[in-house]
């Protein structure tokens with residue numbers, strides 16, 4: 058008696074569907090995920106987190122000259138208020154209550170440069186509550 062393969066496996070179209078559909082699904086998901094990072098309809102979002110360990114995360118924020126970004130500042134400390142201060146040219150000073158979150162659309166200066174930002178609460182800057190905003194790249 059001859060062994061017969063299952064009918065579905067003989068038809069190339071069905072084979073292709075069975076084998077390629079999952080791969081296509083992954084590709085579509087990957088493209089969608091990538092698309093979310095570079096939304097053409099709004100500024101990209103940068104999250105700056107103020108931590109109970111007296112740090113700012115990330116330590117460095119890189120933006121293009123004149124770029125507008127949606128800045129989400131999160132005070133992840135549930136006990137203490139923290140601040141984000143900088144040279145006046147960079148932007149407004151912020152103060153966040155414990156657990157508070159502020160969202161602002163912020164436009165980077167037009168000239169390249171590097172600016173420190175820090176928490177102005179007594180002793181916090183000295184304890185490492187600092188970061189750097191770097192403006193570089195194409196306008």
Ligand SMILES: [Cu+2]
Nearest residue numbers: 139176178181
């Ligand atoms: Cu602080």
